Amino acid sequence: MLNYDLVVIGGGPAGMAAALRARDFGIRDIIILERAETLGGILEQCIHTGFGLHYFGEELSGPEYAARFIELVEDQKIEYKVDTMVTDVTEDKVVTAVNKTDGLLKIQAKAVILAMGCRERPRGALSIAGTRPSGIMTAGTAQKYVNLDGYMPGKEIVILGSGDIGLIMARRMTLEGAHVKMVCELMPYSGGLTRNIVQCLDDFGIPLHLSTTVIATHGNGRLEGVTIAKVDDKLNPIPGTEEYVACDTLMLSVGLIPENELTKNIGIGMDRITNGAVVNEMRETDHEGIFACGNVLHVHDLVDYVTLEAQIAGEGAARYILGQKAAAAEYLTLTAGNGVRYTVPQRVNIRSEESVKVYFRVGRIYKNAKVVLTCAGKVVSSKKKVKLAPGEMENVIIPNEVLATLTVNDEIKIEVEE
Amino acid sequence: MxxxxxxxxxxxxxxxxxxxxxxxxxxxxxxxxxxxxxxxxxxxxNPVRSLTTTVRCEGGLHPVVPVKTTLPIPKDRMFECMKLINETVVQAPVEVGQVLIHNILGTDAHVIATNNN
Incomplete structure (x- = not known):
């Protein structure tokens, strides 16, 4: 059995930022375990720019953003193992991992940071009728083929789902000479950033069909076409609106699922909306000393926010290891009020000496609405917002002086007022 | 208007x-x-856009290396630039920031690597 103060599972942006912050707080004995062949996580295949505007104040591509952290990890001599798959984490923080050189590894950690990221919802999770030919893949898989492996997975493309990866891939495939015929979106709005609709679809005249889905796939061997249909307000296909679209490739960008198998095995309490762990303001789960951050906790729209969140978890883990944790914690579970789908953190230590920034997502698009924070029946803040959209994460700050006035029986509520 | x-x-x-x-x-x-x-x-x-794509790279971990233009280029010249970029082959090792195509098609933008390979 090996011993480390801190084991970080996942060497993407979350894992690296968490490890680096823990090192800043004086934790020497850290190891990052990464499944892929390099550090960097999904950023390695996200070759488009738009990363780092908040954190670095400049626009970087995914690999460039990752490279800055990889360099720091190297400079700080933080130990890491790539090509290493963690298969189990126990309640008492024994991490089991496998790789080709070490075989089976068992590591006893004082604290664990879960930073495994997320994966794409696969085709099997959608009930699309029809044959099962090749040419149907997630947008992220296509992105890996094109950007890392250097080959084009198709020529005539239909994309289902207008999340950012789908939009980015529409542009990427077009630039490489493919014909992206359309992007279909089940919902009446896009799940992606508006700028991506402009620069990935509008720039190239790619139509976005809202309230439209793919109801069947056709072809033997290779995909030959799909049937699309409009959906009603209950998201059911409307008979008579079916249309056949010839294509050799269907890309799915239909949502991301935090990769929480390890988390669930430990028995950590989960949030049914985020599909991630329930955490406090330091991103500590309901199991002491086990923290979670990044897309494994909830799916972020910007990596910059992943970095900031991971730094909180890194600090939390360091303080836990150093025994600096606030002694008398009193937790209050936040209320996601009208219009708010979820909050992270879900619970807050009201004895926290510092103000707490709470991130949240809204359930639908709002125009000229207000984000209202109410603590113990008193409105603490009410912020006007020109636009709120489910694709864009918002935040609100609970000031420490307000926290100090609360008791465990009070309610902290975040809601949208129209 | x-x-x-x-x-x-x-x-x-x-x-x-x-x-x-x-x-x-x-x-x-x-x-x-x-x-x-x-x-x-x-x-x-004069609408401009940053261009990000990949360049063939021989002898590295991956067969392509990601690149970007150092400046946004005119929107209507993107496909022209793509054609030239796709005809380019470089040899590993390539480092982040290395210029792979100088002043592409006279746009003043260089095509630089955005990852090591």
Whole structure:
């Protein structure tokens, strides 16, 4: 059995930022375990720019953003193992991992940071009728083929789902000479950033069909076409609106699922909306000393926010290891009020000496609405917002002086007022 | 005349309102930073975009290396640039920031590697 103060599972942006912050707080004995062949996580295949505007104040591509952290990890001599798959984490923080050189590894950690990221919802999770030919893949898989492996997975493309990866891939495939015929979106709005609709679809005249889905796939061997249909307000296909679209490739960008198998095995309490762990303001789960951050906790729209969140978890883990944790914690579970789908953190230590920034997502698009924070029946803040959209994460700050006035029986509520 | 557009300078995506007198921009509103103002003005006169793609790379971990243009290039020259980039083959090792194509098609933008390979 090996011993480390801190084991970080996942060497993407979350894992690296968490490890680096823990090192800043004086934790020497850290190891990052990464499944892929390099550090960097999904950023390695996200070759488009738009990363780092908040954190670095400049626009970087995914690999460039990752490279800055990889360099720091190297400079700080933080130990890491790539090509290493963690298969189990126990309640008492024994991490089991496998790789080709070490075989089976068992590591006893004082604290664990879960930073495994997320994966794409696969085709099997959608009930699309029809044959099962090749040419149907997630947008992220296509992105890996094109950007890392250097080959084009198709020529005539239909994309289902207008999340950012789908939009980015529409542009990427077009630039490489493919014909992206359309992007279909089940919902009446896009799940992606508006700028991506402009620069990935509008720039190239790619139509976005809202309230439209793919109801069947056709072809033997290779995909030959799909049937699309409009959906009603209950998201059911409307008979008579079916249309056949010839294509050799269907890309799915239909949502991301935090990769929480390890988390669930430990028995950590989960949030049914985020599909991630329930955490406090330091991103500590309901199991002491086990923290979670990044897309494994909830799916972020910007990596910059992943970095900031991971730094909180890194600090939390360091303080836990150093025994600096606030002694008398009193937790209050936040209320996601009208219009708010979820909050992270879900619970807050009201004895926290510092103000707490709470991130949240809204359930639908709002125009000229207000984000209202109410603590113990008193409105603490009410912020006007020109636009709120489910694709864009918002935040609100609970000031420490307000926290100090609360008791465990009070309610902290975040809601949208129209 | 007033034109509305979404600023793509950053992920915020501000809704801009551009007041025009013929082809001349009179005013820009809706932007939350000065980059939005600049974006609206270039978008009217000469729309430009950053180009990100990959270049064939022999002898590295991956068969391609990601690249970007150091400056945004005219929107209507993107496919011309793509053609040239796709005809280019480089040899590993390639480092982040290395210039792979100098001043591509006279646009003043260099094509640089955005990862090591």
């Amino acid at each position: 007033t034109k509305t557009m979404t600023c793509v300078a950053c992920p915020l995506g501000c809704q801009l309102s551009v007041t025009l007198d013929g082809d001349t921009v009179v005013s820009v509103t809706g932007n939350t930073c000065k980059r939005g103002d600049a974006y609206a003005r270039t978008e009217i006169s």
